[in-house]
Amino acid sequence: MLQFFRGSIIFSVICFALAAWYGWSSTGSLEATAQMLWIVLVLSILEISLSFDNAVVNATVLEEMDEVWQKRFLTWGIAFAVFGMRVIFPLAIVAIAAGIGPVEAINLSLNQPAEYERIVSSAHVGIAGFGGAFLAMVGLKFFFDADKEVHWISVIEKRLTSVSAVKSVEIGLLLLVIWGISTLLEPAEALTFLISGILGIITFITVEAINTWLELRDEQRKLAGAAVRSGLGGFLYLNVLDASFSFDGVIGAFALSNNMIVIALGLSIGAFFVRSMTIMLVKKGTLAEYAFLEHGAFWAIIALGAIMLLSAKFHIPETITGLIGAALIGISLWWSIRANRKEAVEQTTRSS
Numbered sequence: 001m002l003q004f005f006r007g008s009i010i011f012s013v014i015c016f017a018l019a020a021w022y023g024w025s026s027t028g029s030l031e032a033t034a035q036m037l038w039i040v041l042v043l044s045i046l047e048i049s050l051s052f053d054n055a056v057v058n059a060t061v062l063e064e065m066d067e068v069w070q071k072r073f074l075t076w077g078i079a080f081a082v083f084g085m086r087v088i089f090p091l092a093i094v095a096i097a098a099g100i101g102p103v104e105a106i107n108l109s110l111n112q113p114a115e116y117e118r119i120v121s122s123a124h125v126g127i128a129g130f131g132g133a134f135l136a137m138v139g140l141k142f143f144f145d146a147d148k149e150v151h152w153i154s155v156i157e158k159r160l161t162s163v164s165a166v167k168s169v170e171i172g173l174l175l176l177v178i179w180g181i182s183t184l185l186e187p188a189e190a191l192t193f194l195i196s197g198i199l200g201i202i203t204f205i206t207v208e209a210i211n212t213w214l215e216l217r218d219e220q221r222k223l224a225g226a227a228v229r230s231g232l233g234g235f236l237y238l239n240v241l242d243a244s245f246s247f248d249g250v251i252g253a254f255a256l257s258n259n260m261i262v263i264a265l266g267l268s269i270g271a272f273f274v275r276s277m278t279i280m281l282v283k284k285g286t287l288a289e290y291a292f293l294e295h296g297a298f299w300a301i302i303a304l305g306a307i308m309l310l311s312a313k314f315h316i317p318e319t320i321t322g323l324i325g326a327a328l329i330g331i332s333l334w335w336s337i338r339a340n341r342k343e344a345v346e347q348t349t350r351s352s
Contacts, residue, residue, distance in 0.1 A: 047270020133200030296332025
């Protein structure tokens, strides 16, 4: 198991060393430096706990990609996840919301962290609409599938499978939910929420369209006898999915610190471990071994999407978000183990 997490451990040591250097150089206090290190540790654990369902879903997509694109996701993708979502994304929000340039946004984050936090938090309604809609579409697509044969919560999943014969029913359902939540908001926020939610759905459809086009192109090349090793569609899908998962972690991190550097270091450690976890699930064939684990992850995604959408109106602690995801995955894992044991007993009985 250590082989999967060696890179994450090395990266964590580097981040903690940077945090110690930054804490000492900026405060000159051992106590303040120790406090920064503690916040970095807590943030990394928070990110891992919030994103475990992300690792399981990532693994379902990576299983269908060749090894070259798996490695690219672990290397190129981590650059986007760490620097794009944990550093550039919050700075971009501040720059757009405050109407300032990127350099001024960096100065604001370093010299006026309280104002930086206020501006980032003020964009929460739009982030909640976009991220919640995209994640909800990811989860709904899994269950609204007419070809789906394995069911975990059968009483619900079988009905969703049968309803999926109606084209785009999940999009209509989600649009109704987004509209319903928007009616609870102030007019200006409602418009922002509606537009962001629609853009989240459009982004999902666009990524799916690109993926479908690439798959059709690959099929044509196969028929022509050409070697095909394309995973670009899955790569794009995974990175957008990763970004959506990161929204709640980035916003929730301000509950512990409004220092951009501390937040970036803590969340980046968590992002690295989630990547390593994803690769481990693929290499060890965990999803194939535990039949309902994938179902638990997608239910967790729907729950996270719903929480993000509702968070536009209601404050929902990140702890609850993490516990719901962990509980759904834990129960689905236990259910899978129980099913495996039952199947083993039945096979033994038949053979005897």
